[in-house]
Amino acid sequence: MELKKMIRIGVIGGSKPDAKARQVAFKVGQLIAEKSAILICGGLSGVMEEASRGAKQAGGMTIGILPGNSPQDANPHIDVAIATGLGYGRNSLVAMNSDVIIAINGQFGTLTEIAYGSIYGKKIVGLETWDIEGVIKAESAEEAVNLALKNYFPLTS
Amino acid sequence: MELKKMIRIGVIGGSKPDAKARQVAFKVGQLIAEKSAILICGGLSGVMEEASRGAKQAGGMTIGILPGNSPQDANPHIDVAIATGLGYGRNSLVAMNSDVIIAINGQFGTLTEIAYGSIYGKKIVGLETWDIEGVIKAESAEEAVNLALKNYFPLTS
Amino acid sequence: MELKKMIRIGVIGGSKPDAKARQVAFKVGQLIAEKSAILICGGLSGVMEEASRGAKQAGGMTIGILPGNSPQDANPHIDVAIATGLGYGRNSLVAMNSDVIIAINGQFGTLTEIAYGSIYGKKIVGLETWDIEGVIKAESAEEAVNLALKNYFPLTS
Amino acid sequence: MELKKMIRIGVIGGSKPDAKARQVAFKVGQLIAEKSAILICGGLSGVMEEASRGAKQAGGMTIGILPGNSPQDANPHIDVAIATGLGYGRNSLVAMNSDVIIAINGQFGTLTEIAYGSIYGKKIVGLETWDIEGVIKAESAEEAVNLALKNYFPLTS
Numbered sequence: 001m002e003l004k005k006m007i008r009i010g011v012i013g014g015s016k017p018d019a020k021a022r023q024v025a026f027k028v029g030q031l032i033a034e035k036s037a038i039l040i041c042g043g044l045s046g047v048m049e050e051a052s053r054g055a056k057q058a059g060g061m062t063i064g065i066l067p068g069n070s071p072q073d074a075n076p077h078i079d080v081a082i083a084t085g086l087g088y089g090r091n092s093l094v095a096m097n098s099d100v101i102i103a104i105n106g107q108f109g110t111l112t113e114i115a116y117g118s119i120y121g122k123k124i125v126g127l128e129t130w131d132i133e134g135v136i137k138a139e140s141a142e143e144a145v146n147l148a149l150k151n152y153f154p155l156t157s
Numbered sequence: 158m159e160l161k162k163m164i165r166i167g168v169i170g171g172s173k174p175d176a177k178a179r180q181v182a183f184k185v186g187q188l189i190a191e192k193s194a195i196l197i198c199g200g201l202s203g204v205m206e207e208a209s210r211g212a213k214q215a216g217g218m219t220i221g222i223l224p225g226n227s228p229q230d231a232n233p234h235i236d237v238a239i240a241t242g243l244g245y246g247r248n249s250l251v252a253m254n255s256d257v258i259i260a261i262n263g264q265f266g267t268l269t270e271i272a273y274g275s276i277y278g279k280k281i282v283g284l285e286t287w288d289i290e291g292v293i294k295a296e297s298a299e300e301a302v303n304l305a306l307k308n309y310f311p312l313t314s
Numbered sequence: 315m316e317l318k319k320m321i322r323i324g325v326i327g328g329s330k331p332d333a334k335a336r337q338v339a340f341k342v343g344q345l346i347a348e349k350s351a352i353l354i355c356g357g358l359s360g361v362m363e364e365a366s367r368g369a370k371q372a373g374g375m376t377i378g379i380l381p382g383n384s385p386q387d388a389n390p391h392i393d394v395a396i397a398t399g400l401g402y403g404r405n406s407l408v409a410m411n412s413d414v415i416i417a418i419n420g421q422f423g424t425l426t427e428i429a430y431g432s433i434y435g436k437k438i439v440g441l442e443t444w445d446i447e448g449v450i451k452a453e454s455a456e457e458a459v460n461l462a463l464k465n466y467f468p469l470t471s
Numbered sequence: 472m473e474l475k476k477m478i479r480i481g482v483i484g485g486s487k488p489d490a491k492a493r494q495v496a497f498k499v500g501q502l503i504a505e506k507s508a509i510l511i512c513g514g515l516s517g518v519m520e521e522a523s524r525g526a527k528q529a530g531g532m533t534i535g536i537l538p539g540n541s542p543q544d545a546n547p548h549i550d551v552a553i554a555t556g557l558g559y560g561r562n563s564l565v566a567m568n569s570d571v572i573i574a575i576n577g578q579f580g581t582l583t584e585i586a587y588g589s590i591y592g593k594k595i596v597g598l599e600t601w602d603i604e605g606v607i608k609a610e611s612a613e614e615a616v617n618l619a620l621k622n623y624f625p626l627t628s
Binding site for chain 4 (some may be wrong): 446
């Protein structure tokens with residue numbers, strides 16, 4: 001499929017997740033790739049890295065939008081690294097460039113991304129993350145990716 | 158007092174608050190000025206404008222950090238308008254430039270500012286706003302401004 | 315070749331170039347693709363669009379870093395569109411994400427990109443563009459792409 | 472005069488100017504204050520600091536728009552420090568928030584500000600700086616400030 005026609009699923013979450021959240025992030029990444037969607041993330045460690053690793057292992061494509069000045073800062077599983085030099089300000093860009101978002105775990109950085117996602121009209125699916133109005137709760141990686149795809153394609157749900 | 162030594166209190170909140178929130182915002186602005194603090198806000202309407210109006214009526218100083226490209230976009234009660242051209246990305250700058258933050262009401266934009274405030278290590282006092290970990294709840298404008306000043310000067314509390 | 319190992323050549327220039335500059339931009343895009351490099355640009359019209367069109371016609375890959383809030387703003391020849399919401403502030407990101415830059419024609423937006431490229435330590439090859447210290451002049455699309463690749467690989471020149 | 476009605480003159484230039492440029496920057500700052508204008512600058516060292524020092528010595532007001540995350544990064548002569556966290560991306564904001572700009576000396580950072588100033592429709596007066604189309608050349612601090620005020624008030628010229 002043409003890159004520009006593929007759905008982009010943003011995966012957001014903490015840079016220091018526990019073991020369970022890491023596994024979930026990896027699985028979410030795998031499923032995104034299996035569904036022929038592109039993974040968008042912040043390009044660094046933790047949930048971002050595990051999801052990217054999962055996506056690449058399943059043959060998918062990954063985009064990382066980085067806080068620093070250098071594309072070389074990306075984790076090794078990012079195909080297209082975009083440096084922004086914006087620091088935490090880049091969180092707005094992660095939300096802006098996703099068609100739908102899956103939030104896994106996470107701290108205040110993840111909360112900015114959930115809030116920006118809502119501002120930009122994106123649906124957000126949550127896995128053990130902030131309990132914020134509008135976030136659709138999922139119990140597993142499978143459910144999260146299915147809900148993300150359903151909410152991106154409301155007509156098929 | 159020298160401008161650069163004055164405490165900066167950020168006031169964040171919705172652009173379309175109800176009548177009660179408008180009154181509270183106005184009162185918060187007045188009290189900030191009476192305490193010789195500078196009011197920092199997003200420079201536009203609603204909570205931002207009412208707080209600025211209150212601060213100016215009490216002889217205070219106001220700084221507005223705007224989303225658009227022109228300082229002329231500021232509400233009429235802003236002394237120093239700073240245009241950013243960052244859209245909602247400017248929310249990060251409102252938090253970054255405040256010593257302590259008072260959140261009144263608000264929607265997802267306010268939530269990004271609460272989250273950025275937490276990332277940047279600022280204390281946040283909340284008045285009928287998002288119930289987020291770390292936000293110190295206040296019941297009135299007076300209590301909010303007092304809590305803001307106490308949390309900025311922890312040794313005097 | 316793996317995407318992340320491919321050289322990224324930024325192509326910058328005006329959104330309203332004359333016929334000659336359009337042809338040169340198209341040819342530069344073609345040659346970038348033929349050399350297995352990725353084209354980075356601002357994602358909109360004029361030089362950006364002609365270079366993207368050339369790259370796609372030659373089977374290459376294109377990244378567009380956009381000023382607005384929506385990836386849908388990209389010209390139809392962009393594979394990976396990144397929205398920034400930064401307005402002209404995105405010009406810094408175009409420079410930051412290029413390994414080497416080719417400037418074609420252009421006005422003040424192009425000048426910001428030449429200057430940012432220099433700040434970020436990127437070599438800049440110029441085709442009928444601003445005559446700025448450090449810009450390496452080329453006379454044709456072929457020479458520009460060759461100079462870009464030589465200056466990116468200084469040891470092979 | 473009300474702060475919001477005062478003209479804002481941006482002073483841009485290198486962070487490591489030679490002795491002569493430092494003297495000129497100091498004098499430009501003094502004259503800006505004497506003309507009851509506000510000095511806007513990047514808030515750091517070199518031309519920015521000398522101009523701020525001159526403005527404060529003459530009783531003026533100074534605004535510094537900083538690249539880092541903390542208002543404390545400003546030089547000691549800044550009254551209102553605005554942190555942006557944008558790195559060199561803050562150069563766009565210096566231009567955006569000036570009514571008219573005086574460029575003194577400078578390297579590529581100054582060039583981005585000259586170019587952004589032109590994009591945002593600001594007149595630029597230059598003192599031994601980049602020779603760019605549209606920059607109005609001045610030979611002394613006095614002439615530069617006079618030209619800045621004349622070009623801001625075109626009807627009085």
